[in-house]
Amino acid sequence: MSDVRLMWRKFLNVVMLTLTGVAALAVVSVLFMILGYLIWNGGKSLNWDFFTKLPKPVGEDGGGMANAIVGSLKLLLLAAVMGLPVGLMAGVYLAEFSGKTFAFVIRYTTDLLNGVPSIVIGIFAYSLIVLPVKHFSALAGGVALAVMVIPITVRATEEFLRAVPVSLREGAMALGASKWRTIATVILPAASAGVITGMLLALARVAGETAPLLFTAFSNRYWSPGWQQPIASLPVMIYTYAIAPYDDWHRQAWAAGLVLLGLVLVANLGCRLVLNRRGTYRSV
Amino acid sequence: MASAAQGKELTARVTPKVRTADSSSTFIGKEESLRFEILGLDFFYGSKQAVFGLNLKIPKNKVTALIGPSGCGKSTFLRTLNRMNETIPNTRVVGQVLLDGQDILQMDVVKLRRRVGMVFQRPNPFPKSIYDNVAYGLRINGYKGKLSDLVEHSLRRAALWDEVKDYLQKSAFALSGGQQQRLCIARALAVDPEVLLLDEPCSALDPVTTAKIEELMFHLKDSCTMAIVTHNMQQAARASDYTAFMLDGKLIEHNETPKLFTTPHDPRTEAYITGRFG
Numbered sequence: 001m002s003d004v005r006l007m008w009r010k011f012l013n014v015v016m017l018t019l020t021g022v023a024a025l026a027v028v029s030v031l032f033m034i035l036g037y038l039i040w041n042g043g044k045s046l047n048w049d050f051f052t053k054l055p056k057p058v059g060e061d062g063g064g065m066a067n068a069i070v071g072s073l074k075l076l077l078l079a080a081v082m083g084l085p086v087g088l089m090a091g092v093y094l095a096e097f098s099g100k101t102f103a104f105v106i107r108y109t110t111d112l113l114n115g116v117p118s119i120v121i122g123i124f125a126y127s128l129i130v131l132p133v134k135h136f137s138a139l140a141g142g143v144a145l146a147v148m149v150i151p152i153t154v155r156a157t158e159e160f161l162r163a164v165p166v167s168l169r170e171g172a173m174a175l176g177a178s179k180w181r182t183i184a185t186v187i188l189p190a191a192s193a194g195v196i197t198g199m200l201l202a203l204a205r206v207a208g209e210t211a212p213l214l215f216t217a218f219s220n221r222y223w224s225p226g227w228q229q230p231i232a233s234l235p236v237m238i239y240t241y242a243i244a245p246y247d248d249w250h251r252q253a254w255a256a257g258l259v260l261l262g263l264v265l266v267a268n269l270g271c272r273l274v275l276n277r278r279g280t281y282r283s284v
Numbered sequence: 285m286a287s288a289a290q291g292k293e294l295t296a297r298v299t300p301k302v303r304t305a306d307s308s309s310t311f312i313g314k315e316e317s318l319r320f321e322i323l324g325l326d327f328f329y330g331s332k333q334a335v336f337g338l339n340l341k342i343p344k345n346k347v348t349a350l351i352g353p354s355g356c357g358k359s360t361f362l363r364t365l366n367r368m369n370e371t372i373p374n375t376r377v378v379g380q381v382l383l384d385g386q387d388i389l390q391m392d393v394v395k396l397r398r399r400v401g402m403v404f405q406r407p408n409p410f411p412k413s414i415y416d417n418v419a420y421g422l423r424i425n426g427y428k429g430k431l432s433d434l435v436e437h438s439l440r441r442a443a444l445w446d447e448v449k450d451y452l453q454k455s456a457f458a459l460s461g462g463q464q465q466r467l468c469i470a471r472a473l474a475v476d477p478e479v480l481l482l483d484e485p486c487s488a489l490d491p492v493t494t495a496k497i498e499e500l501m502f503h504l505k506d507s508c509t510m511a512i513v514t515h516n517m518q519q520a521a522r523a524s525d526y527t528a529f530m531l532d533g534k535l536i537e538h539n540e541t542p543k544l545f546t547t548p549h550d551p552r553t554e555a556y557i558t559g560r561f562g
Contacts, residue, residue, distance in 0.1 A: 167408035171468070173371055174402040175421040175475065176394045185424070190411045 035261075042258030045251035050259070055221050055237075061248050065256055067223050068232040071138070072263070075217060075233055076203055078142025083149030084199050090150070091157025091195075096183055107158075114151035121147050122212035130216060138224060138231040141217025145206045152205060156198020160191040193275045200271050204264040210235035234260045311540055312526070316343040319479055319509040320365060325379035327360055327369070327533075334360045336533045338379070342479075342526075347501055347510045349524035349541065351517060353556065357533040358513045362481050365511065366400040367393050383479070398425060401472035405484040407464035409456035409471075414448050417456045417467055421475040434474060441507075442470035443500050462493030469500065473508075480504065482512040486519065498523040517557055521545050529553045 049064045056063030094106050125144035130136055164187050172182040188195070206212075218230040219240060234256050241253035312318075320342035327335035334357045342348045350358040363369045364377060367388065381388045388396050398421075409417050418435045427434070435452075439445040444466040448459070456467055465485060472480060482501075486494040494516075501510055501523055514520050520527050521541060528538040529550075537544060537553045548554040555561055 165408070167404055167406055168410060170368060170371065170402075170404060171408040171410065171471075172420070172424075174366060174368060174397055174404075175424065175471065176397040177420075177424045178394065181424055185420070186410050 038258050041254035045255040046258060050255050065237055068234050068237040071232040072234045074138055075141050075145055076207055079145035079149050079206055080203060083146035084153055087150045087153025088157050091154045095158040095161035110151045110154045118209050119211040122214060122216055125216045136218035136230040138217055138227045141213045144212035144216045148206045149202045152202035153199055157195050160194030161187060164190045200268060207264055208235055208260060210239050312341055312343055319344045321382040323380040327364055328376040330374045334533050338535050340528060340535060342511055344509050345505050346525040347523055349520035349527045350513045351520050351527060352530035356530045358530045359483055362483055362511060362513050365481055366397050366402055398475050399477055400479040401477035402481045403468050403472055403485045406488050407461055407468050409464050409467050413453045414456050415452040418470050418474050421471060425475060438470040438474040441473050442466045444470055462489050465489060479509045484513050
């Protein structure tokens with residue numbers, strides 16, 4: 001091989017290495033820029049009032065978003081109660097029971113559902129719940145979010161159940177366990193860490209959704225008792241406050257963004273801690 | 285859904301053509317009672333036949349070893365004895381497998397598997413504590429007595445009690461490979477099976493642990509009939525009373541272990557045990 005050719009190969013090697021490295025760095029730095037900007041701007045506006053007070057009328061400074069924080073939690077609770085069990089059971093069916101063709105259909109449909117723009121899901125919940133009762137409600141927002149939670153949960157459950165080794169199934173079957181018994185007592189526990197993480201990711205994902213809430217849960221500048229009234233949520237508040245022409249509202253929008261991120265992060269870490277404490281069970 | 289598949293399988297089973305045995309197991313003494321009697325067994329994965337017209341007698345309270353090169357169908361055959369192959373889609377059984385004179389294909393599969401336990405090639409403890417692993421079979425079978433006594437008894441039978449008695453609540457994954465395999469044996473023994481099927485139970489273990497398991501098998505003979513698939517011919521020679529040699533899905537030779545290893549009748553058996561192939 002000639003020297004020129006060798007030089008060229010070395011040169012190309014360095015160039016490609018640099019290009020991929022720069023791209024990787026760009027990905028990481030974008031995330032850190034967002035985080036940094038959020039903490040910088042949000043941190044300045046964050047105070048105790050933000051967590052405890054209701055929004056002030058336009059023109060008055062101060063106030064907080066206590067109702068939106070509780071509202072977001074209530075909406076997530078609804079999404080979890082309605083979406084997670086359905087997603088979990090459909091995932092179990094997909095991984096354990098369905099034949100090839102039907103599984104393909106379910107999997108394909110689930111992926112499509114996952115790809116449906118969130119605003120479309122909002123319209124769906126709007127026409128399903130808001131139109132018949134003629135008012136926005138927390139329930140409608142919860143349904144919209146639940147519809148988004150389901151496909152993510154289905155696929156996570158399926159994937160983690162499939163990852164459980166066949167040998168465990170056979171071990172349980174060989175002891176005379178029925179299929180359902182095997183799933184409930186051996187396979188699901190073995191996959192639980194992954195399945196729970198998947199569920200949490202699904203909730204974290206919808207926690208930041210604005211579009212499906214815009215015309216289902218709508219928003220509310222006051223407390224919203226029960227499930228039948230319009231309810232405030234952090235993402236919709238961020239949207240409303242960010243496009244408003246008031247500096248004070250912009251600051252509050254930043255703070256709301258930071259709180260939303262914090263909520264998701266705390267939930268994630270908490271879950272991980274609980275799962276880690278169960279230790280070796282995860283090593284399957 | 286599963287039961288529908290089983291139903292289909294049942295209808296697919298054809299009346300067995302009982303073939304004349306090529307090795308009629310006449311050496312098995314009249315006084316020895318049989319646990320398993322297999323008559324004209326064919327097994328299919330889809331359209332591919334893996335076992336051909338197999339006839340075999342497995343006497344009570346003895347160890348029967350199945351040897352043969354990889355892919356000769358010995359594991360497949362072993363797994364038909366507790367109908368584990370039914371968990372694989374598109375499989376089909378033809379022929380008769382009699383357990384104490386009863387056709388296992390007509391039996392309730394849960395009852396069958398309670399009577400015929402299985403230990404697999406790789407230790408497969410459940411992600412539970414040592415105690416819960418052993419208690420698993422008892423719990424799913426609705427055992428009403430005192431669990432802890434039976435757990436201890438089973439662990440003792442599997443020669444594991446002394447090593448784990450202080451750690452019963454620890455995860456089974458904390459055990460070494462050999463301990464895990466003995467735990468799996470204890471788990472199988474807990475439901476007090478009449479037969480224990482061992483599918484290459486020592487292939488993932490070191491020689492010392494292997495020796496322990498062979499010794500364990502020797503002691504278990506009092507209460508249990510065993511069938512073991514092994515790639516290790518020394519193991520078959522050491523640990524079994526009868527040996528069956530399989531090749532390409534067919535039973536070539538079946539005899540008392542010392543006789544099969546010293547004076548094989550079939551040239552293919554001789555070639556295999558002397559290491560000329562396989």
